[in-house]
Amino acid sequence: xxxxxxxxxxxxxxxxxxxxxxxxxxxxxxxxxxxxxxxxxxxxxxxxxxxxxxxxxxxxxxxxxxxxxxxxxxxxxxxxxxxxxxxxxxxxxxxxxxxxxxxxxxxxxxxxxxxxxxxxxxxxxxxxxxxxxxxxxxxxxxxxxxxxxxxxxxxxxxxxxxxxxxxxxxxxxxxxxxxxxxxxxxxxxxxxxxxxxxxxxxxxxxxxxxxxxxxxxxxxxxxxxxxxxxxxxxxxxxxxxxxxxxxxxxxxxxxxxxxxxxxxxxxxxxxxxxxxxxxxxxxxxxxxxxxxxxxxxxxxxxxxxxxxxxxxxxxxxxxxxxxxxxxxxxxxxxxxxxxxxxxxxxxxxxxxxxxxxxxxx
Amino acid sequence: xxxxxxxxxxxxxxxxxxxxxxxxxxxxxxxxxxxxxxxxxxxxxxxxxxxxxxxxxxxxxxxxxxxxxxxxxxxxxxxxxxxxxxxxxxxxxxxxxxxxxxxxxxxxxxxxxxxxxxxxxxxxxxxxxxxxxxxxxxxxxxxxxxxxxxxxxxxxxxxxxxxxxxxxxxxxxxxxxxxxxxxxxxxxxxxxxxxxxxxxxxxxxxxxxxxxxxxxxxxxxxxxxxxxxxxxxxxxxxxxxxxxxxxxxxxxxxxx
Numbered sequence: 119x120x121x122x123x124x125x126x127x128x129x130x131x132x133x134x135x136x137x138x139x140x141x142x143x144x145x146x147x148x149x150x151x152x153x154x155x156x157x158x159x160x161x162x163x164x165x166x167x168x169x170x171x172x173x174x175x176x177x178x179x180x181x182x183x184x185x186x187x188x189x190x191x192x193x194x195x196x197x198x199x200x201x202x203x204x205x206x207x208x209x210x211x212x213x214x215x216x217x218x219x220x221x222x223x224x225x226x227x228x229x230x231x232x233x234x235x236x237x238x239x240x241x242x243x244x245x246x247x248x249x250x251x252x253x254x255x256x257x258x259x260x261x262x263x264x265x266x267x268x269x270x271x272x273x274x275x276x277x278x279x280x281x282x283x284x285x286x287x288x289x290x291x292x293x294x295x296x297x298x299x300x301x302x303x304x305x306x307x308x309x310x311x312x313x314x315x316x317x318x319x320x321x322x323x324x325x326x327x328x329x330x331x332x333x334x335x336x337x338x339x340x341x342x343x344x345x346x347x348x349x350x351x352x353x354x355x356x357x358x359x360x361x362x363x364x365x366x367x368x369x370x371x372x373x374x375x376x377x378x379x380x381x382x383x384x385x386x387x388x389x390x391x392x393x394x395x396x397x398x399x400x401x402x403x404x405x406x407x408x409x410x411x412x413x414x415x416x417x418x419x420x421x422x423x424x425x426x427x428x429x430x431x432x433x434x435x436x437x438x439x440x441x442x443x444x445x446x447x448x449x450x451x452x453x454x455x456x457x458x459x460x461x462x463x464x465x466x467x468x469x470x471x472x473x474x475x476x477x478x479x
Numbered sequence: 480x481x482x483x484x485x486x487x488x489x490x491x492x493x494x495x496x497x498x499x500x501x502x503x504x505x506x507x508x509x510x511x512x513x514x515x516x517x518x519x520x521x522x523x524x525x526x527x528x529x530x531x532x533x534x535x536x537x538x539x540x541x542x543x544x545x546x547x548x549x550x551x552x553x554x555x556x557x558x559x560x561x562x563x564x565x566x567x568x569x570x571x572x573x574x575x576x577x578x579x580x581x582x583x584x585x586x587x588x589x590x591x592x593x594x595x596x597x598x599x600x601x602x603x604x605x606x607x608x609x610x611x612x613x614x615x616x617x618x619x620x621x622x623x624x625x626x627x628x629x630x631x632x633x634x635x636x637x638x639x640x641x642x643x644x645x646x647x648x649x650x651x652x653x654x655x656x657x658x659x660x661x662x663x664x665x666x667x668x669x670x671x672x673x674x675x676x677x678x679x680x681x682x683x684x685x686x687x688x689x690x691x692x693x694x695x696x697x698x699x700x701x702x703x704x705x706x707x708x709x710x711x712x713x714x715x716x717x718x719x720x721x722x723x724x725x726x727x728x729x730x731x732x733x734x735x
Binding site: 178181351355356357358362369371372373374439444445447448449450 | 543558559620621624625629630631633635636637638648649650654655656657658659708709710711712
């Protein structure tokens with residue numbers, strides 16, 4: 119009986135040994151990046167996901183930046199976003215990057231009136247300058263999307279832009295030599311999905327902040343504006359030029375939509391009205407910021423004006439009548455009646471908004 | 480005589496027996512017998528609405544139609560109506576409660592036409608007061624950066640800084656001419672003004688107080704004001720509009 123018990127005991131032990139030769143040691147913390155689900159003994163070698171916050175000073179006179187709670191700016195995210203922004207890998211034939219249409223030295227806009235996509239098809243709108251976008255409440259000339267994340271989904275699959283599919287982008291990026299590790303560092307993910315691609319791009323776009331123009335230095339008391347610039351500043355900021363009602367505050371835009379009298383009806387491009395289906399919005403477009411305006415020619419939603427002189431002539435002429443033209447533009451047929459000197463002064467002021475640090479980024 | 484004396488004694492005795500309790504008639508535990516305030520009044524909570532409406536010649540505002548005529552005989556339409564009402568207070572005999580610091584009304588945004596005020600104490604409110612615009616020390620550049628009237632209401636620093644009180648815009652006399660009645664602090668002078676209205680009927684849970692702006696009265700009484708499109712540096716017209724505003728632009732209606 120005893121012998122029997124003993125044998126039984128040995129069998130039991132040997133089975134136990136077979137099953138568990140030695141308890142696995144490893145990181146047992148679920149929150150760690152190297153969490154080992156098989157580990158039983160903690161080896162104190164856990165590695166935690168850690169990003170460095172991307173810090174910036176909120177510019178003078180700006181509200182808080184709109185940053186989604188789930189996508190705070192990190193050094194890792196911003197630099198990944200920049201790499202993606204500059205990389206033609208997002209386009210179907212590896213030929214076109216975001217930066218091809220949003221060129222750095224044009225304040226991240228397109229020097230061509232309308233942009234041409236990978237299939238050589240031109241769109242009907244001028245590529246917007248990408249500048250201080252973190253303070254915009256909607257995107258595209260018609261405000262069709264409400265976040266930068268949402269916006270970045272578009273160009274990749276737009277048939278007249280990068281004409282790719284997100285499925286294809288995911289496959290390419292996941293098989294790339296560098297991207298998987300960069301996404302791991304930025305977001306702690308093992309599989310790159312479209313959501314995280316647009317999150318990284320949006321982080322980079324939020325980092326495109328320009329507040330070091332001559333005008334900013336003037337506000338900080340570091341430089342003086344010359345008499346012509348000062349006179350332009352006065353015209354801009356009074357009802358003489360009345361630019362500030364739409365291009366107001368230190369942001370030089372109002373996050374609203376206006377018809378500034380470019381066309382009479384019927385409109386080629388309904389603009390805001392296409393999104394809201396409200397006839398009162400036909401022909402209205404989002405007021406663009408005038409920061410760095412010197413570099414982002416050509417101007418207006420369709421790039422119709424090549425110089426600031428043409429823009430000022432438009433405002434000075436009073437513009438064209440339509441049923442939705444802004445009441446503030448309504449000196450139709452009369453215009454602002456600026457003298458040539460005053461027009462030059464206004465342009466001189468607009469050029470104080472140029473920030474060469476920004477375009478040399 | 481003895482009898483009377485006894486009576487007097489009894490009366491005297493009773494009146495001397497002081498009762499402690501809550502002496503505020505609008506309190507939930509009001510004690511009508513109390514002669515000493517014990518400071519323990521409790522109140523019911525009520526919710527009310529403060530609404531903002533606009534009329535032209537007593538009729539509800541209609542936008543974008545050249546159907547109005549003002550005292551100066553300008554024909555006009557109304558396209559934009561935006562204004563700031565600040566320091567909205569309800570007053571009872573012994574307290575004033577702040578309903579909202581600054582409220583931005585934009586007729587294009589129906590949500591801005593009402594403030595829902597939850598859980599205020601149920602007192603006998605006798606007055607409502609508010610300021611049209613922003614008083615000087617509350618009207619500074621870079622205040623309100625995160626409010627919905629930034630940046631559209633910015634009054635340029637070049638013109639003294641701060642914010643507009645009102646932007647009233649449309650066409651006048653013909654479709655090609657716009658007017659802009661933009662009021663605000665002009666040449667360093669504060670043209671905001673405060674209105675105080677009696678609340679005739681007791682407000683209760685679910686009541687609403689509607690503050691109406693009669694738009695055409697901005698241009699009529701006592702000053703006949705023409706429509707212009709550049710009054711932001713014109714103290715004269717700002718003062719006239721302020722005076723008209725104080726006279727009869729605002730009125731209140733209590734419902735329920």
